[in-house]
Amino acid sequence: MKLNKKQFNKSTLVFCLGMFAVLLLSLTLRFWELERFNTLVFDEVYYAKFANDYLTKTPFFNAHPPLSQYIIAIGIWIGTHLPFGKTAVNSMAGSLLSPWDYRWLNALTGSFIPLVVGGLAYQLVRRRTFAFLAALFIACDGLFLVESRYALNNIYLVLFGILGQLFILKAVEAEGKKRWLWLVLSGIGFGASAAIKWNGLWFLFGTYLILICAWAVRVIQGNRGNEEQSREVDSPLIPAESPVQKLTKLNFIELCLSLAIIPLLVYSISWIPHLHFNPTPNFWQMQTEILTYHQRIKSGPDVHPYCSTWYSWPLMLRPIVYFYKTASSNAQPDPVLPPLPEGATQAIFDVHAMGNPLLWWLSTLALLLVIGVLVHRILVWLQTRNEASVETIEQQRPILFPPTAEMWLGLYLIVNWAANLLPWVKVTRCIFLYHYMGCSVFAALALAWWVDRWLHSPQTRLRGMGVTIIFLVLGAFIFWMPMYLGLPLSQMEWKIRMWLPSWV
Numbered sequence: 001m002k003l004n005k006k007q008f009n010k011s012t013l014v015f016c017l018g019m020f021a022v023l024l025l026s027l028t029l030r031f032w033e034l035e036r037f038n039t040l041v042f043d044e045v046y047y048a049k050f051a052n053d054y055l056t057k058t059p060f061f062n063a064h065p066p067l068s069q070y071i072i073a074i075g076i077w078i079g080t081h082l083p084f085g086k087t088a089v090n091s092m093a094g095s096l097l098s099p100w101d102y103r104w105l106n107a108l109t110g111s112f113i114p115l116v117v118g119g120l121a122y123q124l125v126r127r128r129t130f131a132f133l134a135a136l137f138i139a140c141d142g143l144f145l146v147e148s149r150y151a152l153n154n155i156y157l158v159l160f161g162i163l164g165q166l167f168i169l170k171a172v173e174a175e176g177k178k179r180w181l182w183l184v185l186s187g188i189g190f191g192a193s194a195a196i197k198w199n200g201l202w203f204l205f206g207t208y209l210i211l212i213c214a215w216a217v218r219v220i221q222g223n224r225g226n227e228e229q230s231r232e233v234d235s236p237l238i239p240a241e242s243p244v245q246k247l248t249k250l251n252f253i254e255l256c257l258s259l260a261i262i263p264l265l266v267y268s269i270s271w272i273p274h275l276h277f278n279p280t281p282n283f284w285q286m287q288t289e290i291l292t293y294h295q296r297i298k299s300g301p302d303v304h305p306y307c308s309t310w311y312s313w314p315l316m317l318r319p320i321v322y323f324y325k326t327a328s329s330n331a332q333p334d335p336v337l338p339p340l341p342e343g344a345t346q347a348i349f350d351v352h353a354m355g356n357p358l359l360w361w362l363s364t365l366a367l368l369l370v371i372g373v374l375v376h377r378i379l380v381w382l383q384t385r386n387e388a389s390v391e392t393i394e395q396q397r398p399i400l401f402p403p404t405a406e407m408w409l410g411l412y413l414i415v416n417w418a419a420n421l422l423p424w425v426k427v428t429r430c431i432f433l434y435h436y437m438g439c440s441v442f443a444a445l446a447l448a449w450w451v452d453r454w455l456h457s458p459q460t461r462l463r464g465m466g467v468t469i470i471f472l473v474l475g476a477f478i479f480w481m482p483m484y485l486g487l488p489l490s491q492m493e494w495k496i497r498m499w500l501p502s503w504v
Helices: 002-031 044-056 067-080 099-111 113-125 128-139 142-148 154-171 176-194 198-230 245-249 252-269 272-277 283-296 310-315 357-387 390-395 405-426 433-455 460-485 491-495
Strands: 320-328 346-353
Touching: 002 099, 002 113, 002 128, 002 142, 002 460, 044 067, 044 099, 044 272, 067 099, 067 154, 099 113, 099 142, 099 154, 113 128, 113 142, 113 154, 113 405, 113 433, 128 433, 128 460, 142 154, 142 346, 142 433, 142 460, 154 176, 154 198, 154 252, 154 433, 176 198, 176 252, 198 245, 198 252, 198 405, 198 433, 272 283, 310 357, 310 405, 310 433, 346 460, 346 491, 357 405, 357 433, 357 460, 405 433, 433 460
Parallel strands: none
Antiparallel strands: 320 346
């Protein structure tokens, strides 16, 4: 007994140290030379400026809900009172500010996203290896790194959406006041995600869909099926009953509170400060204005050179250049750029908003494998039920689907990935790769699931595959890191990282 306790404590310590290392890596990469480019990068021309407009009480119109601008404004206010981070200043946002002032809070917030994703993974299957791998993969994703280093809003959308799903899964395993607390926090997360951008609603949409799936399976199986399923274990890596399966335990009032009332209240309340400074248009007019504004935006290279199609995102065919400048030792120093490396005559400073290519491609493949496994289980289930006579079904244990919490996990990942991607099919305006960030979380979770399985396989070949994938993801992250951090590159160094013509 003492030996088991020591092993448990050692395992817990190793897991905590691993997650701390992931956090330390995230913090280091996000805060390293945060003032590197003394300008407004990409959509900082909107979000940093709008945030500062709140502080200066300057009226403006924004085509998105206001919550992310509040957060950036808080960062600016705190940043201007800090005694550091003032090596460079500019007035592009409307006041004399350091890039640190409008970026540091995004960097801090983005550093915790890998831990939140790891927490969601652990809540789903109670597997420390799976949770660590999920956190590590998100920490090694270039798009999350780039988005966290600038005053942009997508990291907040993903963070709040994932927190909403994490909290509702925690609620189903709690009782009494604790359950109500988690339900309230879940509703706040979903509402806050929508208050960043309307597509934050996709996380709530995914929760509705998985809830419908859980109820459908419960109705098909009946009470007897649920009792049998809770005792059945298909894999030693996965507990018998999934928290996704337990969503059906929430009653109507609890669901209305966390999935409707609180999100709506949070979204509505988030507009109060904005309407205080910008009383016209009013709340309802603003919702109409936002809708019509996005309907008016067309698509294609004439609108923006980095517009991309939704079906190209899983393969990362069209990333976005957030910043690109060349520098020469013969030219006058550019106040926007850091100095050239010693001995260099020319350099390219390029910030590419792109995911880790190998992580994204392997994650897409992992999702396809999950879909294949789930479809196979459905077909086997249907075939077995059709072949069995009514008498046989009544006498034997019900043929259940999904048979284990492992399949619930697969269903959860597929449904939420689809819920974050498929609504874009009908969108005709110019859309960008960063709209896939929510989907990429569930794709990375799918890859982490397979790698976790392979690492614990008795087959040497599969364990080798798991280790290889981890090193491929880490190696690719290091290889493309200069384009995430905007490090100086020679023409040749830049070209060898442009694997596809559409990346230029």
